[in-house]
Amino acid sequence: MKKLLHNIRHHISIILLTFKMTIQSQMEYPSFLVGWLLANPFQFGFGILGIFIIVSNFGAIGDWGFQEIAFLYGISAVSHGLTIVLFIQTWYIESSVRYGELDRYMLRPLGVFFQMIPSYINLIGFTDMLPGLIILIYGCIKIGFDASFFNILKLIITIAGAVLIRGGVYLFSGSISFYTKSSSSLIELDSRLFDSASMYPVSIYPSWIQILFTYLFPIAFISFYSAREFLGKTDGLPMFGNAYLITFLVGLLVFFLAFLFFKRGLSKYESSGS
Amino acid sequence: MAVSIEAKNLTKDFVITKKEPGLKGAFKSLIHSEKSILHAVNNISFSIETGQIVGYIGPNGAGKSTTIKMMSGILQPTSGEVTIGGLSPFKERKKVVRNLGVVFGQRTQLYWDLRLGESFELLRRIYEIDDDTYHKNLTVLNDILNIQEIINTPVRQLSLGQRMRGDLAAAILHSPPVIFLDEPTIGLDVDVKYCVRQFIKDINEQYHTTIILTTHDLGDIEKLCDRIIIINHGEIIHDCSLETLMNNFAPDRQLVVDLYKEPENSVAINNVKIIKQEGARLWIEYNKKETGTGDIIESIAAKYPIRDISIEESKIEDVIRKIYAKGEIQN
The missing domain is CATH 3.30.70 (Alpha-Beta Plaits)
Structure with missing residues (x-):
């Protein structure tokens, strides 16, 4: 017990120091940070603008109005930003494997997964999160979101689940590089699928795609089911139980399976080498 | 004297996929590829006593790095075993690497965008080095490697020689009893080379550190090593002192x-x-x-x-x- 506590403290102290050092090292290139601060709001701004134009021309997407979609889009964008903050390293498993950075992790008396993924908090990711947060708050105000403690908690649990789903899928894709030494095109594909399954209501797709995004590749949970529940809508596949809890559980499951896949891949790397 | 490192019938095979040239070959290998096995390290055994400096040499591709990687827990042996202080680096990686310092001459372990001192700070946290040991080690390192002069420079601005000094310091900050140096003098000028050799000697004398050193610079071997192990095609072909080798081969x-x-x-x-x-x-x-x-x-x-x-x-x-x-x- 004492050892466990010591271990947790040790790991947290490393995360904090690494975070501090990450901020310092990113400050070494301030123009880089400013670039992202400009680029990311533009990207999300144009994303939501596109939806606005579609909705104002056609009235609604499915039967979702612009303000409802802004709420859904906000959940998606915030979860995207947080994923970039916490799990961006999953994108670089490929280069770690290829260029032998993994060797360096293995020479330290810490877990490889810990050193690779959670020990690195990405400051740049906050520039992804900020515009998402603005859109989400706009959506909340416009749909008359009842900001009670319980509702906010539900929203946080939803976003946590969404981050776990996104992070888990990226982790899974990144871990493929242990077997094939290449996974970047897959990460690209993930990002596109995330966008198409979480920035618009999934109910606009034919039902087989909805089934695919719900049961096989559960990225519809990132924003759709919870947003639907908050808005009291009933379109799309039926869901039993509280959507925010299911989202969170799906997130845990996806991430856990991805973690096992990572572990398996790592042991394969260890036994085959670079 | 206590045995520090022991390898018994250590073997590492790699499966090599043969690819035929050209586009046709590329498609062909998608469907069916011919595989062959390369014995990168083939049934080698040695035992190294505490405090020895061993030169591990051989031509490029002889299996030196593969051996070092197996000894430091990065690669799993195909068969046979290696132990450091009685423990298998592969099965008990975290325990073993805590007592290990490893430097790859071709690749830095330092954080590119940070000051050298900050890399040390992180290592201190990772290895949980207490204040006394940390400051004592830093003083010793400063004496030999003149670390103070570069400790506030971002790693990316260090010259190759300065970086190597930083890497060597980083590798022994946690006072490991065993050190692996994979080509520590590669690309260095005579001055830094001298400094690195002096460092290896001093560490070995002061702390009785066991050191395995791979190098293509035979000057390193001449100046430092009590013993040399020569490996070629994955097999040990000589394991003796430099003097014995010279007497036998160049009488x-x-x-x-x-x-x-x-x-x-x-x-x-x-x-x-x-x-x-x-x-x-x-x-x-x-x-x-x-x-x-x-x-x-x-x-x-x-x-x-x-x-x-x-x-x-x-x-x-x-x-x-x-x-x-x-x-x-x-x-």
Whole structure:
């Protein structure tokens, strides 16, 4: 017990120091940070603008109005930003494997997964999160979101689940590089699928795609089911139980399976080498 | 003396996929590819005592790095085993690497965008080095490697030599009893090379650290190593002291003699093998164990007045090259 506590403290102290050092090292290139601060709001701004134009021309997407979609889009964008903050390293498993950075992790008396993924908090990711947060708050105000403690908690649990789903899928894709030494095109594909399954209501797709995004590749949970529940809508596949809890559980499951896949891949790397 | 590192029948095989050239070959290998097995390290055994400095040498691709990687827990042996302080680095990686310092000359372990001191700070946290040890080690490192001069410079701005000094310091901050150095002097100028060698010597003397060193610079071996292990094609071909190796492979030495006067015809002296004669200069080859240098000089001086002499020992480079070449013929 004492050892466990010591271990947790040790790991947290490393995360904090690494975070501090990450901020310092990113400050070494301030123009880089400013670039992202400009680029990311533009990207999300144009994303939501596109939806606005579609909705104002056609009235609604499915039967979702612009303000409802802004709420859904906000959940998606915030979860995207947080994923970039916490799990961006999953994108670089490929280069770690290829260029032998993994060797360096293995020479330290810490877990490889810990050193690779959670020990690195990405400051740049906050520039992804900020515009998402603005859109989400706009959506909340416009749909008359009842900001009670319980509702906010539900929203946080939803976003946590969404981050776990996104992070888990990226982790899974990144871990493929242990077997094939290449996974970047897959990460690209993930990002596109995330966008198409979480920035618009999934109910606009034919039902087989909805089934695919719900049961096989559960990225519809990132924003759709919870947003639907908050808005009291009933379109799309039926869901039993509280959507925010299911989202969170799906997130845990996806991430856990991805973690096992990572572990398996790592042991394969260890036994085959670079 | 206590055994620090032990390898028993250590073997590492890699599966190599043969690819035929061209587009046709690329498609063909998608469907069916021919696989072959490369014995990168083939059934090697050795045991290294605490406090030894061992030079681990061999031509490129001989299996040096693969061995180092198995010893540091990065690669799993295909068969056989290696232990560091009695523990398997693969099965108990975290425990073993805590007592290990590893430097890859070609790749830095430092954080590119941070000051050198910050990399140290993080390592201190990772290895949970207490304040006393940390400051003591830093002082020692400063004495040998002059760390203070570069501690506030971002790693990316360090020159190769400065970076190597930083890497060496980072590798022993946690006072590991065992150190692996994979080509620590590669690309360094004479000054830094000298500094690195001095560092290795000092650490070994002060802390009785066991050191395995791979290098292509035989000067490193000459200056540092009590023992050399030569590996080629994954197999150990020699494991002895440098002196033994030289005695066995280069028992001959050359004597160069300058005479006062150019002899009128070619010189012949009993029991003296003259291999070359040019003007007033003679080159003589002899086995240093069998023949005394004085005896040869005496025999020559009896017939021709000697102006000057010099003795040339065989070069390690030549010996090692001979050994590598012999390996090629056998395979």
